[in-house]
Each structure stands twice: as structure tokens, then as C-alpha cells.
Amino acid sequence: MHTTALQQELMDALHGHTCPLCAVIERSLKTQIGHILYESVNDGILRSRYIEKDGFCHRHGKLMRAVGDPLAHAILYGHLLKMRLSSWQKPRPKPLKQGCLLCVRETEIETHVISAFTHCLKADDFLTAYRNNGLVCQDHFHQIALNPARRAHAEVLEGFKRVTLDKYAQLLHHLEELARKHDYRYADEPRTQAERVAWQEIVDLLGKKR
Ligand SMILES: [Zn+2]
Numbered sequence: 001m002h003t004t005a006l007q008q009e010l011m012d013a014l015h016g017h018t019c020p021l022c023a024v025i026e027r028s029l030k031t032q033i034g035h036i037l038y039e040s041v042n043d044g045i046l047r048s049r050y051i052e053k054d055g056f057c058h059r060h061g062k063l064m065r066a067v068g069d070p071l072a073h074a075i076l077y078g079h080l081l082k083m084r085l086s087s088w089q090k091p092r093p094k095p096l097k098q099g100c101l102l103c104v105r106e107t108e109i110e111t112h113v114i115s116a117f118t119h120c121l122k123a124d125d126f127l128t129a130y131r132n133n134g135l136v137c138q139d140h141f142h143q144i145a146l147n148p149a150r151r152a153h154a155e156v157l158e159g160f161k162r163v164t165l166d167k168y169a170q171l172l173h174h175l176e177e178l179a180r181k182h183d184y185r186y187a188d189e190p191r192t193q194a195e196r197v198a199w200q201e202i203v204d205l206l207g208k209k210r
């Protein structure tokens with residue numbers, strides 16, 4: 001990934017209450033998945049590398065299924081199932097390994113994207129764009145603003161942290177208003193558009209990946 005292109009991608013991914021980092025990481029992961037599915041049909045070594053880890057975790061498996069490709073799935077999972085069956089027939093089947101190769105790949109992509117985002121924050125116009133139209137999820141907020149290893153950018157991160165906390169406080173207000181207006185005494189007060197979507201947005205923003 002070229003850094004400048006990645007920074008532009010992050011800028012373009014600033015969009016309401018959808019985490020720009022999650023969006024860019026997922027897009028990159030989907031491209032990777034597309035390659036795996038395409039190559040795995042003919043590339044036996046690649047196939048075994050993915051299968052060595054006992055297949056894919058639930059999250060990445062679902063992402064892969066969403067990309068589609070029945071033939072590649074039949075081949076990859078056919079090999080996996082064959083191995084699984086032979087292991088289950090033994091008196092002591094081997095325990096399953098944790099995570100999958102896409103978990104490893106995702107961590108690499110994430111490190112790269114976080115460092116590009118931190119770099120972006122040094123530009124005033126990026127922080128302004130973030131203030132106007134962006135919000136990171138809690139996972140990425142922790143990794144960017146609360147990571148002691150990033151002290152070198154303390155000042156930049158302070159601005160980012162302030163903006164993010166203000167936005168989360170606003171989101172909390174929308175949730176509280178939504179709950180309040182559920183009460184019959186206030187039921188005739190109209191709900192704002194922000195209140196209507198806040199309960200859905202918060203699920204992704206506060207979801208823990210690991
Ligand atoms: Zn995120």
C-alpha cells in the first residue's frame with residue numbers, strides 16, 4: 001500500500017459515524033480475500049498455508065463467504081474438511097489452533113493503517129475534516145490516542161482526543177434522548193435523524209474485535 005494513496009483513502013473514508021480505519025482495513029482485507037479465493041483454486045501451497053492454521057475464524061470466514069466464489073470455497077473447505085475428518089477418526093484429535101492467517105494479515109494491515117492515520121492527523125485540514133465528518137471506533141481510539149508508545153505525537157493526539165470525546169458525548173446525548181422519548185409523557189416529541197440512527201451506529205463503534 002502506498003502511503004499517500006492510503007492517506008487519501010483515509011480522508012475519503014471520513015464519513016459520519018463509520019470508523020474510517022475499520023472501513024479502510026475491511027476494504028483491504030476484502031481485496032486480499034479476493035486474491036486468496038482466486039489463487040486457491042490452482043495454488044496448492046497457498047491452500048495448505050491457510051489450512052495449516054485449521055481454516056478461518058468465524059469473522060473472517062463470514063467475510064470470505066460474503067465475497068462469494070462457490071468453487072474456491074468448495075476446494076478450500078473440501079481440503080479442510082478432509083483433514084478434519086482424518087483427525088477426528090484418531091483416538092486423540094489435535095486441538096484447534098487459535099486465529100487464522102487472515103487474523104495475522106489483518107493485524108499487519110491495521111498497524112499500517114493506524115500509522116498512516118496518525119500521520120494524517122498532523123495536517124490541520126485532516127483534523128478539520130475529522131471534526132466535521134468522522135469518528136473512530138473505540139478499538140482504534142485506544143490504539144491511537146491511548147497508546148503510550150505514541151507519546152511522540154502527544155500534541156497532535158490531544159486535539160484528536162478532544163474532538164473524539166466531544167463526538168462520543170454527543171452520541172451519548174442522542175441515545176439518552178432516544179430512551180427519554182420512549183416514555184409516553186414525551187412520546188409526541190419528534191425524534192431527530194441523529195437519534196434515530198444512534199442506536200445502530202453505537203453497536204459498530206463500541207464493538208470489540210478481539
Ligand atoms: Zn475502527
Ligand SMILES: [Zn+2]
Nearest residue numbers: 057060100103
Ligand atoms: Zn481470522
